[in-house]
Amino acid sequence: MTSTTTSPPAPLRVAMIGHAFMGAAHSHAWRSAHRFFDLPLLPVMQVVVGRDAGRAGHAAEQFGWAESATDWRAVVERDDVDLVDICTPGNTHRDIALAALAAGKHVLCEKPLANSVAEAEEMTAAAEAARAQGTYAMCGFTYRRVPALSLARELVAEGRLGTIRQVRAQYLQDWLSDADAPLTWRMDKSLAGSGSLGDIGAHVIDATQWITGQSITGVSALLETFVTSRPVAGQASGLGGAGDASGERGPVDVDDAAWFTARFEGGAVGSFEATRFALGRKNAIRIEINGTDGSLAFDFEDMNVLNFFDGTQPSRVQGFTRIYVTEPDHPYTGAWWPPGHGLGYEHGFTHQVVDLVRAIGADEQPTPSFADALAVQRVLDAVERSAGDRSTWTGV
Amino acid sequence: MTSTTTSPPAPLRVAMIGHAFMGAAHSHAWRSAHRFFDLPLLPVMQVVVGRDAGRAGHAAEQFGWAESATDWRAVVERDDVDLVDICTPGNTHRDIALAALAAGKHVLCEKPLANSVAEAEEMTAAAEAARAQGTYAMCGFTYRRVPALSLARELVAEGRLGTIRQVRAQYLQDWLSDADAPLTWRMDKSLAGSGSLGDIGAHVIDATQWITGQSITGVSALLETFVTSRPVAGQASGLGGAGDASGERGPVDVDDAAWFTARFEGGAVGSFEATRFALGRKNAIRIEINGTDGSLAFDFEDMNVLNFFDGTQPSRVQGFTRIYVTEPDHPYTGAWWPPGHGLGYEHGFTHQVVDLVRAIGADEQPTPSFADALAVQRVLDAVERSAGDRSTWTGV
Amino acid sequence: MTSTTTSPPAPLRVAMIGHAFMGAAHSHAWRSAHRFFDLPLLPVMQVVVGRDAGRAGHAAEQFGWAESATDWRAVVERDDVDLVDICTPGNTHRDIALAALAAGKHVLCEKPLANSVAEAEEMTAAAEAARAQGTYAMCGFTYRRVPALSLARELVAEGRLGTIRQVRAQYLQDWLSDADAPLTWRMDKSLAGSGSLGDIGAHVIDATQWITGQSITGVSALLETFVTSRPVAGQASGLGGAGDASGERGPVDVDDAAWFTARFEGGAVGSFEATRFALGRKNAIRIEINGTDGSLAFDFEDMNVLNFFDGTQPSRVQGFTRIYVTEPDHPYTGAWWPPGHGLGYEHGFTHQVVDLVRAIGADEQPTPSFADALAVQRVLDAVERSAGDRSTWTGV
Amino acid sequence: MTSTTTSPPAPLRVAMIGHAFMGAAHSHAWRSAHRFFDLPLLPVMQVVVGRDAGRAGHAAEQFGWAESATDWRAVVERDDVDLVDICTPGNTHRDIALAALAAGKHVLCEKPLANSVAEAEEMTAAAEAARAQGTYAMCGFTYRRVPALSLARELVAEGRLGTIRQVRAQYLQDWLSDADAPLTWRMDKSLAGSGSLGDIGAHVIDATQWITGQSITGVSALLETFVTSRPVAGQASGLGGAGDASGERGPVDVDDAAWFTARFEGGAVGSFEATRFALGRKNAIRIEINGTDGSLAFDFEDMNVLNFFDGTQPSRVQGFTRIYVTEPDHPYTGAWWPPGHGLGYEHGFTHQVVDLVRAIGADEQPTPSFADALAVQRVLDAVERSAGDRSTWTGV
Secondary structure, eight states: OOOOOOSOOEEEEEEEEOOSHHHHHHHHHHHHHHHHSOOSEEEEEEEEEOSSHHHHHHHHHHHTOSEEESOHHHHTTOTTOOEEEEOSOGGGHHHHHHHHHHTTOEEEEOSSSOSSHHHHHHHHHHHHHHHTTTOOEEEOOGGGGSHHHHHHHHHHHTTTTOSEEEEEEEEEOOTTOSTTSOOOGGGOHHHHSSSHIIIIIHHHHHHHHHHHTOOEEEEEEEEEOSOOEEESSEEEETTEEEEOTTSOEEEOOSOSEEEEEEEETTSOEEEEEEESOOTTOSSEEEEEEEESSEEEEEEGGGTTEEEEEETTSOGGGOSEEEEESOSTTSTTGGGSSSTTOOOOTTHHHHHHHHHHHHHHHTTOOOSSOHHHHHHHHHHHHHHHHHHTTTTOOEEO | OOOOOOSOOEEEEEEEEOOSHHHHHHHHHHHHHHHHSOOSEEEEEEEEEOSSHHHHHHHHHHHTOSEEESOHHHHTTOTTOOEEEEOSOGGGHHHHHHHHHHTTOEEEEOSSSOSSHHHHHHHHHHHHHHHTTTOOEEEOOGGGGSHHHHHHHHHHHTTTTOSEEEEEEEEEOOTTOSTTSOOOGGGOHHHHSSSHIIIIIHHHHHHHHHHHTOOEEEEEEEEEOSOOEEESSEEEETTEEEEOTTSOEEEOOSOSEEEEEEEETTSOEEEEEEESOOTTOSSEEEEEEEESSEEEEEEGGGTTEEEEEETTSOGGGOSEEEEEOOSTTSTTGGGSSSTTOOOOTTHHHHHHHHHHHHHHHTTOOOSSOHHHHHHHHHHHHHHHHHHTTTTOOEEO | OOOOOSSOOEEEEEEEEOOSHHHHHHHHHHHHHHHHSOOSEEEEEEEEEOSSHHHHHHHHHHHTOSEEESOHHHHTTOTTOOEEEEOSOGGGHHHHHHHHHHTTOEEEEOSSSOSSHHHHHHHHHHHHHHHTTTOOEEEOOGGGGSHHHHHHHHHHHTTTTOSEEEEEEEEEOOTTOSTTSOOOGGGOHHHHSSSHIIIIIHHHHHHHHHHHTOOEEEEEEEEEOSOOEEESSEEEETTEEEEOTTSOEEEOOSOSEEEEEEEETTSOEEEEEEESOOTTOSSEEEEEEEESSEEEEEEGGGTTEEEEEETTSOGGGOSEEEEESOSTTSTTGGGSSSTTOOOOTTHHHHHHHHHHHHHHHTTOOOSSOHHHHHHHHHHHHHHHHHHTTTTOOEEO | OOOOOOSOOEEEEEEEEOOSHHHHHHHHHHHHHHHHSOOSEEEEEEEEEOSSHHHHHHHHHHHTOSEEESOHHHHTTOTTOOEEEEOSOGGGHHHHHHHHHHTTOEEEEOSSSOSSHHHHHHHHHHHHHHHTTTOOEEEOOGGGGSHHHHHHHHHHHTTTTOSEEEEEEEEEOOTTOSTTSOOOGGGOHHHHSSSHIIIIIHHHHHHHHHHHTOOEEEEEEEEEOSOOEEESSEEEETTEEEEOTTSOEEEOOSOSEEEEEEEETTSOEEEEEEESOOTTOSSEEEEEEEESSEEEEEEGGGTTEEEEEETTSOGGGOSEEEEESOSTTSTTGGGSSSTTOOOOTTHHHHHHHHHHHHHHHTTOOOSSOHHHHHHHHHHHHHHHHHHTTTTOOEEO
């Protein structure tokens, strides 16, 4: 937490588009990152944008943005904005990102990158063009920044697992388990692109490709919508809530759950599941990786822990070691509290800001790039194609 | 542990064919069942059969069989044998079972029932014919008799989970993770029928169909052989061991791991995995079931526990309840020790003997019947067909 | 996260004395509380005070205080300060608190309240006098604000545990396990008052008295110093660090670990342990409570979870329910993220600010009051007296 | 499971006195040990003794003893008995053991060894005299033979923990939590000697002294009887049951729970608890040991697991390793099933028979000897004296 900087860092002026769940998390990160980490640029929370002036104004006040606005097209052109942070539903990502990059602004875009491969390709091309101008784009797969998963990647990269053979990834939630939970934008394909697949499945696709350092080359998939219509009106609570079961119902046109097997380029085989119907599992991101020399197991419901099986130890003392990832030499954690004082969900967002600002300060490409996010999008697309073709094996 | 019987029960004279791993487990069960449970018939360990006279004799002495023999065909005809217990590799099940049933002997046959659907059908037909004569056949899916899984079935049957939506089943082992572990019969398709699929995948297919009370109707599958040749010579240890890496290698022609998604007749969707390559997992049979009203989670590596999520509780105190399945009113456990004094692997075999002997004593069909085992065999077959056809969805 | 307030809340101008570990945590809380919770007063981070001007200035910049100062006596008199937040070692608490209260400032004082019962009594008397003037004092036992422990108290208060019979409390750390970890103020009795006892034992004394609603009336205790001298120079890391083993050593005159049994006024019996030598345990605050109708179990190393055994359930489904305390109807959590998105260590501090500001806004006494903290101090004192008298039972 | 023995082993003819809970467990062990382990002598279950001829006869039949008898004095003199296995309440241990040893019989005596130090001393003297004649006595602290605890001792003995500093031992049950559970011999001081202290506290005293290799030298203790009278009549279930709450109540004159701190001869400090009132804990034997280089943690409710923290590993991968103690190179487990196929409660008794018979076969003293058990008895006595003297520190 010490700094030897003599002159204050230059500002990095941020405009955030959207101020719902992700907006709250991103705001906290922009407020907090430089309080715990040395950053080469000082984030300035310049303006928050929302469609409704009143609510945007309230968001500015609540989250700590200097001002609010309603027209994102005008904001991304402003001279006093250096970076555009896109926290809106997926159907708007392409337009905002392209405009921001064209205006020479760095971009942080929530995941999934877009609602189609075509959009993602266009965005990636724009990002690569912008990069040549020193303008950077990044996609918000924040779970990479959970310290335990960052450590997972390090251990794989160091060869502690040997050759990766199996990947097991599940993202289990239950907020749609109630058949009368209300219909929201997350169940509307035109807005969200897909259901559990793109919302949460995308996270474990990105995480496993990143941790293993291997791309998925083909899939066999199944999608299911358990509840095909839901109350139009209702009261939100968390991501779900209580719908008005007596009133009108609208159609759900996205998947409630998705499953697929996958082959990775290095020879590993993976099985994936994303669901909003695993009653009792709230945000269980479970990732297990088995190699020839070691294995890893993680569950976000115990997010400060990484379980590591070191197959090179004598069999008498082998076992999964519950690494409590809060030591000074673990990723990110040295900047926070003493060992054993765990972190929470929002810290991933703060770490995302740290890595993004450091990359911009160093004039380097932050990761995951739009190209990385496009790779995820292509897997999502292959999953949908396979599921639409009787689960037949489908190349990515 | 009390009995009101005045006259001693009639004997049930058992011949066991095969005396390796399963033979040891079955012998312990035949020795122990009547010591803890009231049985209508008294098991008598009449004869054990093995191909090698010396080893069979030693097995008799060690395991407590009155005598040994080498010719199973002769033994199954003996007048002083009432029940034939088949503990041999899958390629021999058909012949022994058919002969035993034809000779009017009850049969307990290890799983998988056979190495093909055709064999299993033949055996099932024979079993049904024999049943009309009061001769019963049962297949040894012993995990049904783990108290926690028996309780799981009870809770589902009582409606505590509501409508079942998702099934998640994994059987994870790692004894082939070493690429130089020796080649044994379990890796030879002509003897074992298949690899992880039939050996351990069959267990979770049976368990999930039994617990949910629903049959699997279709699958999409993937099979993989990670290590395609192994040392012919080596030293067994557990199921695996250390092969002679410097010597000759033979081909592995079965799957090392299997994955499939499945639809159940009642609308549930399941994902399955069976592997011998999940380094660090020794016998992790993980079964999770999500319904509209409740969920269950089990892991054999903590075999005395069933986790139950009761979705009808107030959300403030909801959570997975770690039921330590050792209470007097839990399945089987009242016959053993006081609460909290857990059971081990072999108890499932003892309970299997209990249920089998009680069914025979009551002149009722024991479960799982050969027909139940045939249903599993058909799923195994559909899995292999789908895996051979680019994972395309395949009816059972 | 919504507000119906039309006029902005009045400011609550804060001066924080001390800016080390606790200062960082308190600053984060002052920055964050109003971003997630509606508060009747708006915290303003007016000034941070430290002995060294340079370091205090740096702390102001890093933590977000408007200015810094070095003379706490002057600061607590300032007209533009409404509340004094004391984050210094225990030997200074009395003087600062008395001066602040005398100047009519609200006070938040870190725990333990003081280094002696006499000091704590004096502070409590001052707090009670101030309270009559509408000036409030509170002590920082933040673990009360971990949502899982807040829920624990609610369940006890609602009678879900019946009559409390047993309390089991351990606070296990290991940062002094290395005999060459450096000597710091926490091992100096003149500054810290005591060792593990007052530093961490105080937390579980307060937590258990608060959760059970019962005071401790007597104790039998043992204190131990395993390592009686340590390197004077060294490099801090977390709470411990690496001492210069080749250089001078100074004496440790506080306890490394403390144990005591206790009787609560309601008839419960408790056993307590506080240690900095439980190698492998980083911040394991374990609290278990057994009543006639239910039990609770908590471990801070899995801080978002409260395990609840409901003895009124049928024995067949009894067990410890792992309540993942992140639901909208759990204490504090509705203001943060959707269910399953867990919180971290610092959230307790944010909740402390919320409760304090709300109490001040409502002109009510915040808890824990200085009187509550004095009750803890008296237990600490009884523990030291018993330990000094051959563990003989000693009244509080 | 192989044997190279050519001639069959000589018989070891056993007489078992008492046939309740412990009798069932011992019988299973005598039946099973030679089925899984090579033994130098072949146990022969000669005769079981009980006060009631009918029940003893039934026990013989159920448990597999060749005959039954009612007069233990006659039985211990019989020529066809080589070993006397004492499974009766503590008040009878002295007389039976002395008579058996005097008759030249080996003795296995359930714990606690006796109901007083004086009795235990007398028994130990007799055992040491007998030993000179090649007659051996052993006390039944079976938890030593749980593989995970045997491994714990090995790791300590190998120095993997360095110097032991702290011991934390709890034995938690809840079968008396119901205030109307019936009065049984276990609550009668004249029969049982003490309550939770001798019944279950004795186990953790023995286990921790054995694992650490250190004797307890002094204690400070507290005993509590939460429920001072109970229904005389009732129906047993497990260890507890349902008493007739409407009928006569009798006094409980033993402790319901016991707590003590202890110093070990090597400098370690321990805290102990034994209780029958920890609602929700059925047989939770928790042992934690912290050394300078490593730590161990065990809980019998997950009995196949030993958690080992290796402090010599790099901090980045440090953590408690969940050793699943079922490998071929773990204590005892190689004789049973493949890795991952866990053991249960009764296996400790089987291992006890194995170790006893092997020691007798090798003409060596089995452990724990009566002297070892006397050491436990002296700790029990010191605990009672301290508890009776206001918890004042009391030497053992």
